[in-house]
Amino acid sequence: MTDHPTSPVSRPAVPTTGAAVPTAGAAQGDVTRLTAAATAAAIAAGELSAVEATRAALERIAKVDDTVHAFLHVDAEGALAAAGRIDQRRAAGEPLGPLAGVPLALKDVLATRGMPTTCGSRILEGWQAPYDATVVTRLRAADVVLLGKVNMDEFAMGSSTENSAYGPTRNPWDTTRIPGGSSGGSAAAVAAFEAPLAIGTDTGGSIRQPAAVCGLVGVKPTYGAVSRYGLVAFSSSLDQAGPLARTVTDAALLHAAIAGHDPLDSTSVDVPVPSVVAAAARRDVRGVRVGVVRELSGEGYDPGVQAAFAAAVDTLTDLGAEIVEVSCPHFTYAMPAYYLIAPSECSSNLARFDAMRFGLRIGDDGQAGAEEVMSRTREAGFGPEVKRRIILGTYALSSGYYDAYYGQAQKVRTLISRDFAAAYEQVDVLISPTTPTPAFPIGAKVDDPVAMYLSDLCTIPSNLAGGPAMSLPVGLTDGLPVGLQIMAPTFADDRLYLVGGALEAALDDRRGHPLLDEAPAL
């Protein structure tokens, strides 16, 4: 497959980026191919109803999700009811938000009233949260239509979505391959046109890596920009929710909808949300200083990934950006530091799954004591990767090893932040490939945790230092998408959208169509 669109339907006669109102009745084309911006514009113009958009998404899910397995729970009734209310309010002339009526897939790690929240784990099978996460509250307030909950690696631990207790999700580009993880269901749903938007979470790359291998735009906002209230914690100092979308503008619209200070999360920062939507539309990177990170290249990086990345760097040069090579010497220690810090925080956070207040309880026969019930429940309820990380974290935090492992990892975290600070004295943004390789076959790394962990080599530094980062699609290698990562200083999330928007527009122009048009029909 090279440059010929093989999509099952013709592209709608509406802009795929930007918020222009479609001219020729959007409802006549395939609504599921519309961007979020175009869907919202068509609904605002009265050319499409929210119910029609929702029904189209639900029909698409019914058609392809047996193959893709992105969804763990589809709330057709709730979604159609919400869409109906939005249509009524539009008809009554009430003002609606910029994403009103747009369907969305929600990662199953966010507490959601009226739907299960499983975190991809047996230990929470069938559990319903008694409250909404702040991200969910904001989406509902923005009149976004929640289609349901999507698959993920158990408790967001993994890079392939193979660690879900409910079976793997498949990559829509090649259904024998992984969709990335841990937000693999979010990425697969958007890439398979089941939803124009999805929410993921990113602790070490769990939004950006799935976005990269599924040919999408994915953003980890600055730590603290999006509330973690109701986001089931894996590694509290690293976890951050963010958007997955087919275009930079769509990601910006979703970013703007969910970001902002929340008194319910004490780590939420009280600073204004950067103007990400305006930045996405600017399309001008003349004079922007772009640093290519020397340490995130070379050995272990797939030649096809390197070639697509190099071509994108050339495009940025053509657009007038100033390309500089930058060294961040401690980035090579980011993966080791991460796999001490994240398991340590995980072993503490997952102590709450104690079989007492919610979720699974095994072995409560009236004789067994609480500790025995707890131990048997955790054995039955957690999968292998979660067990590995709980034990690893317990080890790294135990007296005698604490200084050598957790303490040292926290010092490396300081050194990585200093590398970023030094780099941003020279450049405005940093770039690298998002992942060293394209999507690998399902099962290829499932028994080799260290090989799996290398998927996150390029994405982890931003989690450790807190800065925002985006992955956007820049090409294909052997028919599989390649992502480019843009990193920016904390609170400068708009720079991601400025550079990403310009690069996306140039690449789409050159190609003549969005990359996702080249995905095979499902």
Next chain:
Amino acid sequence: MGITRDEVAHLARLARMSVTDAELDALAPQLEAILSAVARVAEVAAADIPPTSHAVPLTNVFRPDVARPSLSAADALAGAPAAEDGRFRVPRILDPDE
């Protein structure tokens, strides 16, 4: 630094998580491999480097001390494995001989 099968069993006990013999057989070499991959953190971090626990540190985060709606008892208990008389019902927490 190695990690033995017995150590893994001890750590699992500390984490209140039963593990089968088969799991121990698989976990010990996997954890060994992970630890040898992460031990490199010792190479760079010197004594004069302060640790970072949080990328965007905030201090003294308070909310106004005012009452606000909270979960009802029924909502809080709705997902409980067992409840009784408006409370969580848990297995015994003391040894029967005590």
